[in-house]
Amino acid sequence: MKTYRKYISLFFLSLTALSCKKFLDVEPRDSVSDEQTIIDKTSANTALRGVYRRLGNDNYYGSLFQTFGYLPGDNVQWTGSQSIIQQFITHKINADNGNLQSVWSGIYSTINGANNVIAKVPGLTDPTFSVTDKNQAVGEAYFIRALSYFDLARTWGNVQITLTPTLNASDKLEVNGSTQAEVYRQVLSDLNAADSLLQLPSQTGVSNPVRVNKQTAWALKARFYLYQSNWAEAEAYATKVISDNKNYVLQKPYSAFFFPASAVATKESVFELSYSATYLSGHRNSWQPPANGGTRQWAPSDALITLINDPKIGGNRSALVAKTSAGLWYGNLYYRSPATDPAYVIRIAELYLIRAEARAQLEKTDLGRIDLNIIRDRAGLDPVSETIDKPSLLLAIENERRVEFALEPHRWFDLVRTKRAGAVLNVTNSQLYLFPIPANEVALSNGHLKQNDGY
Structure with missing residues (x-):
C-alpha cells in the first residue's frame, strides 16, 4: 500500500x-x-x-x-x-x-x-x-x-x-x-x-500511566467487554482496576487531572500518552483559539456549552471550556504551551461508568447508582435518586458519559454500541455506523478487502 x-x-x-x-x-x-x-x-x-x-x-x-x-x-x-x-x-x-x-x-x-x-x-x-x-x-x-x-x-x-x-x-x-x-x-x-x-505495579514498585501494566490490560478488557455486552466480565475487570485505590483515584475537583500544567500522569489516568518539548501533541493547536495562538478548528457545540455550564449537569466540569474576551467559546482540555498536553486514553472515571452501566444491565441498580454517584460527586453534583429504575439509570449513565468525556473520543462510539445513534443523532441508517474503508486500500487489495456496505 x-x-x-x-x-x-x-x-x-x-x-x-x-x-x-x-x-x-x-x-x-x-x-x-x-x-x-x-x-x-x-x-x-x-x-x-x-x-x-x-x-x-x-x-x-x-x-x-x-x-x-x-x-x-x-x-x-x-x-x-x-x-x-x-x-x-x-x-x-x-x-x-x-x-x-x-x-x-x-x-x-x-x-x-x-x-x-x-x-x-x-x-x-x-x-x-x-x-x-x-x-x-x-x-x-x-x-x-x-x-x-x-x-x-x-x-x-x-x-x-x-x-x-x-x-x-x-x-x-x-x-x-x-x-x-x-x-x-x-x-x-x-x-x-x-x-x-x-506485571502489576505492586510487583514492579512503579506505577506510571504512560507505560502499560497488567491493570492497563484489565481496564481495556473492561471496555472491550462493555462493547460486547458481556456485563459480568465488564463489571469484574472494572472492579479489578477500581480496587487499586493506591494507584488509581478520581482527582478532585474534575479539572485536577489536567490542570495546572504540572498535572500529568496523575492517579486519574490508567493510561495516557505523554509528550514533550521535542515531541509535541497535535491537540492544543486545534482546540485553542487564535487569541491563544491556536486555530480552534474543533470547538464545543452550542448544545454542549449549554449542558456543561448548567450547574445541575456540568457541575465543576465547566472547567473544560473557556471563553475569549471576544465571547468565543473553546475547549480547554488541551492548553499547554508548548503543546505537551497528554492524550488521555483510559481514565479511572471510565472504569466507574463502565461498572455502573454493567451493573445496571445486570439488574444491580443500587450498585450501579452508587458508581454513577461517585462520578457525580466528583463533579459537584447531587446524587441521583435512590428510587431510580433501570431504564432511567442507563439514560443517566449515558448522559453522564456525554459530559464527563465531552472532549474525549467516546460519544459517537457510545451511541453506536448502545444502538442509540438513531434516537439521539437521527442517524437511522445502521450502515453508517461503520466508516468506509479507504478507497485506496480497497483498490490495492486485489479483491481481498471488501468495502463496507452502503459506501
Missing part, C-alpha cells in the same frame, strides 16, 4: 537509559529498520518506544483518530469549511476521504511496530535482558496491538488482521479482510496475552 510503505521502518535514536518519565522524549532518525535495530535490550527498548510514538502520532491518538470519536457526535463542532471534515459531522463520509486514509495508515503503522517487538524480542539472547523484562516489553506490545485492533474494529468493522512484521508493501496485499467479530476475537486474544506477560 502506497501510503503504508513509509511506515514499514522504525526510526528512533537509542537512549542512554530507559526512563518512564522520558520514555517518549527521543528524536527520530530515518532509515533504520526493525530487523537491524532489535538485536539486544537497548534496541528492543528503542523499538518499543517507537511503538508508543506511533500510538501517539498525530494520525492516531495524537489528534486525528480522536476526531472520529467526537465529530460524528453532538459535543464538538468544526469551525472551518473543509468538506473532508464536514463529512464526519453530516455522516456522509466518502471512501476517498484523506483523513480515513491517514488514520488507517497510522493504526496499521502502530500494529506493524508492535508486531516487530512481539516477533523479535522473545528470541533475543542479550544476558542483560531478563525474562521478566522481555515479557514486559512483549506484553506492552500485545496491549498496544489489542488497542489498535479494537479501534479498527469499532471504526471500520471488517479489516485485515496482520500478526507478523510487514517488511514490504506487498506483504499485506494478499491478506483477506476479517469480520468485525473476528477482529474483536483477536483483540481479546492479544489482551489475554498481554495480561499473562505484564
Whole structure:
C-alpha cells in the first residue's frame, strides 16, 4: 500500500537509559529498520518506544483518530469549511476521504511496530535482558496491538488482521479482510496475552500511566467487554482496576487531572500518552483559539456549552471550556504551551461508568447508582435518586458519559454500541455506523478487502 510503505521502518535514536518519565522524549532518525535495530535490550527498548510514538502520532491518538470519536457526535463542532471534515459531522463520509486514509495508515503503522517487538524480542539472547523484562516489553506490545485492533474494529468493522512484521508493501496485499467479530476475537486474544506477560505495579514498585501494566490490560478488557455486552466480565475487570485505590483515584475537583500544567500522569489516568518539548501533541493547536495562538478548528457545540455550564449537569466540569474576551467559546482540555498536553486514553472515571452501566444491565441498580454517584460527586453534583429504575439509570449513565468525556473520543462510539445513534443523532441508517474503508486500500487489495456496505 502506497501510503503504508513509509511506515514499514522504525526510526528512533537509542537512549542512554530507559526512563518512564522520558520514555517518549527521543528524536527520530530515518532509515533504520526493525530487523537491524532489535538485536539486544537497548534496541528492543528503542523499538518499543517507537511503538508508543506511533500510538501517539498525530494520525492516531495524537489528534486525528480522536476526531472520529467526537465529530460524528453532538459535543464538538468544526469551525472551518473543509468538506473532508464536514463529512464526519453530516455522516456522509466518502471512501476517498484523506483523513480515513491517514488514520488507517497510522493504526496499521502502530500494529506493524508492535508486531516487530512481539516477533523479535522473545528470541533475543542479550544476558542483560531478563525474562521478566522481555515479557514486559512483549506484553506492552500485545496491549498496544489489542488497542489498535479494537479501534479498527469499532471504526471500520471488517479489516485485515496482520500478526507478523510487514517488511514490504506487498506483504499485506494478499491478506483477506476479517469480520468485525473476528477482529474483536483477536483483540481479546492479544489482551489475554498481554495480561499473562505484564506485571502489576505492586510487583514492579512503579506505577506510571504512560507505560502499560497488567491493570492497563484489565481496564481495556473492561471496555472491550462493555462493547460486547458481556456485563459480568465488564463489571469484574472494572472492579479489578477500581480496587487499586493506591494507584488509581478520581482527582478532585474534575479539572485536577489536567490542570495546572504540572498535572500529568496523575492517579486519574490508567493510561495516557505523554509528550514533550521535542515531541509535541497535535491537540492544543486545534482546540485553542487564535487569541491563544491556536486555530480552534474543533470547538464545543452550542448544545454542549449549554449542558456543561448548567450547574445541575456540568457541575465543576465547566472547567473544560473557556471563553475569549471576544465571547468565543473553546475547549480547554488541551492548553499547554508548548503543546505537551497528554492524550488521555483510559481514565479511572471510565472504569466507574463502565461498572455502573454493567451493573445496571445486570439488574444491580443500587450498585450501579452508587458508581454513577461517585462520578457525580466528583463533579459537584447531587446524587441521583435512590428510587431510580433501570431504564432511567442507563439514560443517566449515558448522559453522564456525554459530559464527563465531552472532549474525549467516546460519544459517537457510545451511541453506536448502545444502538442509540438513531434516537439521539437521527442517524437511522445502521450502515453508517461503520466508516468506509479507504478507497485506496480497497483498490490495492486485489479483491481481498471488501468495502463496507452502503459506501
